[in-house]
Amino acid sequence: MQRIAAALAVTLLTVSVTAQEPLGLEGPFTRLPPLDAPSVLLPPPISAPEPVAAPAPSAATPGEVFDPGSAWQAWTPAFWDPWEGSIELGLSGTEGNTQTFNVRFGATAKHKTDDLIQTLQITSIQKSANGATTANTALIDGRIEWPMPQSRWNYFLHSLTEYDQFKAFRYRFSADTGLGYEFIQNDLTTLLGRAGLSASKEVGGNDGNFKPELIFGGEFKHKFNPTHSVSAKVDYFPNVTRFSDFRLNSQASWEIALSQAWGLSLKLSIIDRYDSTPQGARPNDLDYSTLVLWQF
Numbered sequence: 440m441q442r443i444a445a446a447l448a449v450t451l452l453t454v455s456v457t458a459q460e461p462l463g464l465e466g467p468f469t470r471l472p473p474l475d476a477p478s479v480l481l482p483p484p485i486s487a488p489e490p491v492a493a494p495a496p497s498a499a500t501p502g503e504v505f506d507p508g509s510a511w512q513a514w515t516p517a518f519w520d521p522w523e524g525s526i527e528l529g530l531s532g533t534e535g536n537t538q539t540f541n542v543r544f545g546a547t548a549k550h551k552t553d554d555l556i557q558t559l560q561i562t563s564i565q566k567s568a569n570g571a572t573t574a575n576t577a578l579i580d581g582r583i584e585w586p587m588p589q590s591r592w593n594y595f596l597h598s599l600t601e602y603d604q605f606k607a608f609r610y611r612f613s614a615d616t617g618l619g620y621e622f623i624q625n626d627l628t629t630l631l632g633r634a635g636l637s638a639s640k641e642v643g644g645n646d647g648n649f650k651p652e653l654i655f656g657g658e659f660k661h662k663f664n665p666t667h668s669v670s671a672k673v674d675y676f677p678n679v680t681r682f683s684d685f686r687l688n689s690q691a692s693w694e695i696a697l698s699q700a701w702g703l704s705l706k707l708s709i710i711d712r713y714d715s716t717p718q719g720a721r722p723n724d725l726d727y728s729t730l731v732l733w734q735f
Contacts, residue, residue, distance in 0.1 A: 524548035575604035607718035609643025
């Protein structure tokens with residue numbers, strides 16, 4: 440009986456301790472969850488980020504990667520786009536009983552858009568014989584054209600500055616404006632006509648008055664093939680009050696391509712300027728040259 444009573448007392452004491460919370464204790468160890476209770480969901484462990492591989496270099500786009508040979512691209516026509524033009528140089532001379540030296544330098548530039556066409560031409564001619572200067576000429580020719588939409592007509596402004604050491608004047612400035620018409624305009628042939636009003640003034644001569652003039656001109660270009668092309672233009676300036684007083688400027692050239700990759704050509708050129716009132720000098724100045732041309 441005593442053993443039964445002692446076992447019963449131990450059992451009751453165990454049940455009593457389990458049922459009561461200890462005073463002043465709080466936390467995860469105050470009471471253990473039953474074995475069959477659902478487990479608490481914990482966040483997954485934080486793992487170290489995987490290294491991100493550097494992106495593979497993309498294929499090189501032409502013009503983005505420097506190439507030592509790309510420096511020569513400055514000599515190609517595309518480098519100077521949207522401007523295009525040429526630089527020309529011609530030299531000739533003799534040494535011995537007669538000493539002569541002739542040099543002609545020139546440059547042209549053209550910028551063309553749907554709304555505007557700008558052209559500039561510079562020519563310098565220097566000649567000497569036995570140490571004496573026989574020709575010293577500089578020409579600056581500029582033109583701006585505004586094509587009319589859906590039309591063959593255009594409006595233009597043109598100016599020409601002339602310097603000549605052996606003329607009756609030192610400088611002559613002229614400007615003209617008017618309308619132009621495209622008779623032919625395609626990839627191979629261009630034929631233009633112009634007409635309008637002009638005025639000129641001579642500086643450093645006996646006649647320094649402004650001269651009112653008219654302008655009638657034309658321009659022709661034709662490309663026979665990728666190697667040969669010809670061009671010509673003429674401008675006729677008669678005095679408004681006296682048509683016997685006129686100026687006639689013309690030039691023509693034949694270009695032969697030597698190296699299309701380098702833009703080099705051989706140019707045979709003629710420039711003629713005629714003045715019906717030379718004031719004691721010769722009325723006609725003709726220059727013909729063979730030039731090396733670099734196109735850009």
